[in-house]
Amino acid sequence: MKNIFQELYEEYHQDLFQFIFYMVKDQATTEDLVQEVYIKVLKSYDSFAGKSSQKTWLFSIARHITIDYFRKQGTRKKHTAERYEFEEYGQYIQDQSPIPEEVAVKNESVQQMYRCLDLCSENHKLVIVLRYIQEMSIKETANVLGWSESKVKTTQHRALKHLRDIMEQAKEGVEDE
Amino acid sequence: MSKYENKDIEKLLSEMPQIKDQQTFDHYYDKIAEQLDENVPKRHKKPVWMPLLATAAGLFLAFIVGMQFFGSGSQMEDASTFDANMGQSTTEEREGSEVEKNTDDDANNFSSMDEAEHFNEDTAEDSGMESEITDVNLESKALYVDEDEANQFVTLYIPDHQLEYLVPVTVPNPTNQPYESIDYITEIFDQMDEFQSSLYEPIQYIGDHEDGQPIIEIDNDVTDEYVGGSSAENLLITGILSFFDQFGIDLVRFQSDQNETAMLSHFGEFDQLEVPEREPEIYRLKEVDEDRQSYLVPEQIEPSYTFEEALEMMKEGNETLDIKSTIYEDLELVINELDQQTVSIELDPSEPLEPSEDLLTMIEAILFTAKSYGYQYVEFDTEDSIDHLNQYLLNGSTEVPDYINPLTR
Structure with missing residues (x-):
């Protein structure tokens, strides 16, 4: 063993x-x-x-x-109300638990991205982490998740769009303060 | 103000740092070895005193049963004390085995389904019926749940592989948010080629409108690729509306992934759709092959058809769709509405009814059809035939089921 x-x-x-x-x-x-x-x-x-x-x-x-x-x-995380309450994103994202040292030494945008991942749905987060952080191929990701490759592509597309929205909103929240 | 592009997001993600584990190999190995040691022997190694204990328990049980026949009041009191203790002990054992089951199973989403099936068995036992025929293990297409289990299950509407009709299939709710379970359809049914679950790939539940209605996003890039033909689009829309109907939703909002009006090539543009009032349905049978689960398939009929006429229709299948009849052709049915909630059905077969999968399917198909007509209870009446089958009384009142076609694999 x-x-x-x-x-x-x-x-x-x-x-x-x-x-x-x-x-x-x-x-x-x-x-x-x-x-x-x-x-x-x-x-x-x-x-x-x-x-x-x-x-x-x-x-x-x-x-x-x-x-x-x-x-x-x-x-x-429910991405229901949050999606429609953008004005709260800035506040929400700053309220998260402490970030690990590896992230803390990175620039502000990376830190913000780290926090924004919490606002993704489970499926979005799985695809983002497997594809971009674990650097798996579409095929590998599909095999791990038990999905079709087209579903991985669709989910990835949506996850990036969602992350783009919340990153922009987080940025606006920070700028407003 | 600068706007993020997809490539900016991808670049940021690629810059996310590597997270290293500070623990050592030995740390994990010790913990894992400890856990494996704890688990394995306990499950496989029977203590030597077990046969002795079992013999003693058997003798004690025989003694107690004997006391019930010959005993005095005080002895009976002792016996009931024993019963109470047995009940407690049984509960503990059940809880213990449940814990073990939860520990051992792979991330098993279907444990609640098992519990619900046990509930059905318990219901039949609790009714005090003397079983003559229910030793047969028949595959039920109905699910009854307790009130507190109601939101543990959800019915999904999946197109058959030829995209000709929808099959309602009940699964344990895969998420905390019941509406989100529609996003799991392709995942749950991906490997089942009797269904065309990819039809749902372009859609996603993204939240609720401020008025409370669910919002479905349709990815137009994908609809061009996956949803072809008006019948496929109609199935998709009907499947979505039927799904939300079970939650009492009367309006569903739609938008494209670009936050614009949703569009399907044949269906056209739309931003909201009302959930239509349910019409009466007849239930017939879809069998794939011997190794796979069979399903009751509803078909909406004109409200002008009476319940009796609906049941008559169920004596015939639909050859084009390869859908089979569910009611025996030679069975005479006499219908009487006892009140708004209860209908009685006298079953008069040419030969006495025998317990079988077909009979169970017939009973359940009748119950679901009765439910679609708004009845809560069906009082079956069978002369010279069996009294009950599974949990269903064939000479008494039976409540209509909560869910249809529980997924068994």
Whole structure:
């Protein structure tokens, strides 16, 4: 078991950690969820049929566990009212929890983007993180999410548009103050 | 003021920093090994005292049952105390196994469905009926839920693969916001080639208007690619309106992804659509193949048709759509409306009714049809036949189901 775990850890751990971290934005929670992913993976390792790549399989499990966490917490961000209450974005975005050191050393726009990701729906965030932060291809992303490639493209298109809207609104909010 | 372009957003995203985990390999390995050690042996290793305990429990149970036949008042009191304890213990065991189930299952969205099915079983048991025939495991196409479970399920309307009709399918609500579940249709049904769920790819629920109506965004770039033909567009619109109808919504707003008036090439431009009042429906059967789930498929009929006439229509299938009849051709039906909520149906078959999948499908199709006519209860009356099938009384009153076609896979 240790050998399998070591192999997975060396190959994928940092990517896996980063993916979950950008989804949940909390160090301790990320550690717990990563651990949960490994346990699930090791328990079902024998039944891994190899139909997808090991990476796709691992991220697919990570995605399920992360979404499951959101559902249990009931903290999923609703993009309903928020979308129509732009005047509150500036305030909302500044009220978020502290940003990690890696982000804090970046410029203001990157920090703002980091906060704006919280205003994306689950699906938008998944696609954005997998495509732009994990740098997965459309095909890899589709495999991880169990979607068609066209759905990934459509969701990506919408997610970028949504991020553009809220980034502009956040900027206006900051400028108004 | 500068405006962001997509490329600016993409550039910012590419500049997002790498987040490194500070924990070591050993930290994770120790924790994982500990958890795996905790889980595995407990599930597989039976303690040696288990057979002894089981034997003792059996003897004790036999003793208690014996007391109920021969016992005095005080002995009966003891027995009821035992029953109460057993009840508590059973609950604990059930909770324990539920915890284990939640821990072991993959992110399983369908556990609530299992619970609901158990509810149906419990209902039949609780009714005190002496079962003569319900040992058969029949696939139900109806779902009953408790009031507090009502928002745990949602019915989605999926086009068949030929884009000829819509099939209502009930799934555990995949989100906290029930309206958002319409965004999950392609995801849930993607691998099921009996459906054409890609029809929903261009649409997305984006929020509520200030007047409370849901807003659906239609991506016109994608509609050109995916939604072809007026019948497909009509199915999409009907599916969306039917979906919101279950939440009591009477108007749905639409917009394009450019925040403009929505447009479908055959349907034309539109920014809002009223949810039409539901007309009576008949329910017939769609079977794909033996390995796959079959579904009840509704078809709206003119309100001028009586309930009796509607049931007669269900004795015939639709060969063009490969939809099968649900009511036995040789079955005589005598309908009497007892009050606005209750209709009685006397079933007079040429041969005694036997428990079967077909009979269950017939009963449930009748119940859903009765529901579409506004009835809450159906009192079946079958002379010289079985008393009940699954949870349905065939010589008594049965409530119409809450949800149709629960997805079983």
